[in-house]
Amino acid sequence: MKVIGRGGFGRVLLVEKKDTKQVYAMKVLKKGVIAARGEIEHTRTERSVLSKLDHPFLAKLHWSFQSDQNLYFIMDFINGGELFHHLAIEKRFNEERAKFYAAEIVSGMEYLHSAGVIYRDLKPENLLLSHKGHIVMTDFGLSKEGLLSDDARTATFCGTPEYLAPEIIKGDDYTKAIDWWSVGTLIYEMLTGLPPFYTEDEENMYHKIMTAEIDFSKHHFSAEAQDIIKRFLDRDPNTRLQDPLEIKKHGWFKEMDWEKLDNLEISPPFVPQVKSADDVSNIDDEFLRENIQEDDDDDQPKGPVKKDDFINFTFAAEQGPAGAGTKI
Template identity: 55%
Template structure:
C-alpha cells in the first residue's frame, strides 16, 4: 500500500518533504533479480531503501536527469513502469495498476516542476517578421537553412524553410508533418531542439537550435580517424540520444557523420529527422520502408522483410567503426558490391583497434537483429564505455575531448563557404502558389516550445 504525505507549499521548496512513499518491486542491475524496496520521493530525488525506516538508501534517482516515466511494455510483469536515467532505465512494478499510475503521475509532476519551475510563461506567437536573416548555411531540393537572429532577444537560430508546393508535389506531406511531430516531442541535450514552427501561404518554417561547431563528417575527413578516447565520448553521447528517440517510439534511420554536428563547446548534436519513423512503441513494432544511406544500412533493411529499432544500433556500430578507422566497415564505391559485403562479408579490424572496441563492434554489427546488441542499458555497461559516468555526461559536466575553433554562437567559420557566400533570402527557385484546397494538409503545423525550454538555450 502506498502512503502519501501532503504538506502545504511555502516560499521555496523543502527538499526534505516527502511527496510520496511506498513499497515497490525493482529489477536489480547486474543479476536481473527483483527485490521489494521502500521508495521515498522528495523534492529532487527518488530514493529506495532495503526496508521501511532505514536511514541510508540503497540508491538514489536524481529527478533532474530523468527522461521517460511511463508504463512498461513488459508483458510478463504486471503493474510495471519504467524510469529512464542516463546511466540506466529502472524497471519497477507496483501492487496494482492504480498504484502504478499514481507513482507515474507524482514522479512526472515533480520532475517537471523541478526542470521547468513553478511559473510557466505564456507561449509567444512568432512569424518571419520576428527574425533577421544573417547567413545562408544550407541548401537542397527541400529548401534552405538560414542563420537568423530573433529581433527581440538577439538569440541566434537556424531557420529551415520548406516550399509547400515542393512538399505536395513530391508526396512529402506525411514525412514533413512527422518530422515536426518528432521535433515537437523531443527535448534532449544531444538532439537538435525545435523552438518554433509556423507557416505562410507558400512555406513552412522550422526554427531550430543553431549548432556551429561543424559536421562530424568535416572533422573526420580532416583528421582521417579519431582517437579511441574521442570515439568513446562521441559514441556515449549518441547512445543517450538514440535511447531517447527509441523510448519516444522513434526510429532515426539515418545515423551518419553528416547528420551529427558539434556544438561550439564540443558536444554531439544529432540533427535532420526527415527519415525518422514515429509510432514504434513496442519492441516488436516494425516498418518496411527502404530508406537511409547505403554505407550504414542494416542487413534487414536490404532484405526488405521489415525491421525495428535494431537498425539504428547497426548504423551506430558502422559509425563507431568509421570514426576509429576512417571508413565504414563494408565500404565500396560500387553500391551493389557494398550491399553484398553488408549481407555476407566477414568483419575485419585494423591492428590498432582495442579488444574492447572490437568486442563492442562485433556485437553491434551482428547480422541477425534478434542477436544484435540493441539494449542501451547493456551497451552502457560494455567495457568499452567503462570510463563513462553517464549521469555527468548527460549533464554535460565531462569536458569534451575536442573544442571546435569558433568565436561564439554566431560564428559561421565551420560552415561551407559555398553557402555563406550567397546572400540569404527566403525566395526559392521555381516556387509558386499552393492551391487553396491543399492548405488543409498543413493544419496544426504551428508550434512554440515550452518557454522554460527556450530560456535554457
C-alpha cells in the same frame, strides 16, 4: 543573414530574432517540392518528433510555422560544425574521442527509442558539435514515431546507403535495431575514416553489407572496440546488441559515467574554435558563398499542396501547438 546548410527540400539560414537579437538556425522547406516527392508525411513526422524532444544531445525546436509556399523550423544554431566536417579534416579520431561521441549518441538514441521514435538516418552529416564540443543529433526527416514496444515494426525503405542495416536492404520489416546497426557503422567510421562496407558502387556496397567480413586490419582497434562494433554489426537483428543497459555495460564503455555524461559534466575531448554565437567559421564555405536572396530550389518540380496537408504545423516551445492552420 547567411545560408548555413542545404537539404533535399530547401535551405538552412542563420537568422536573428529582432527583439532579443538571439541567433537561430531556420530550416526553410518548399511545400511544393515536398509534395512532388511524396514526403508530406515524413515532414509532418519531423515536426511532430521535434516538438516532443527534450534531451541534451538532440536538436531543439523553438518554433515552427508556415506561409503559403514554405514551412519553417526555428532551431538552436549549433555552430561547432558537422561531425562529418571534423572527420574529413582529421581523417579519423582516436578511440577516446570516438567513444565520447558514441556515448552521447547512445544516450540520445536510448531517449528517442524510449519515446517510440526510430531515427533511421544516423550519419556524420546529421551530427553537429556544440560550441562546447557535445554531440547534437539533427534532421529527423526520416524518423518514424509510434513504435513504443521493443518489437514494434515498420517497413519503409529509407536511409543513407552506407548506414543501412541488412534487413532494410532485404525489404524485411524492421525494428529499432536498425539504428544500432548504424551506431556500429559510425563507430567504425570514426576510427578509420570510412564506413565498414563502403564502395562507390551502391549495389556492391549493399552486397558487402549483406555478406562481407568487417576489416579490422588497416587500423588499430582495441579488443573492446572490435567487440562492440561486431555486436552492433550483427546481421541478425534478434541477436544484435540493442539493449541500452547492455550497451552501457559493455567493456568499451567501462569507464563511462553515464549520469555525468547526460548532465554535461564530462569535458569533451575536443572543443571547436567558436568566437561568438553567430560564428560561422565551422560551416562549409560552399553554403556560406550562396546568395541568400537566390534559391536553386525554385527550379525544382513542385506538386499540388492541399489546404490541410500541414494542419497543426505551427508550434511554439513555450505553449505547444497553435491552432489548426495558424500562420505566424
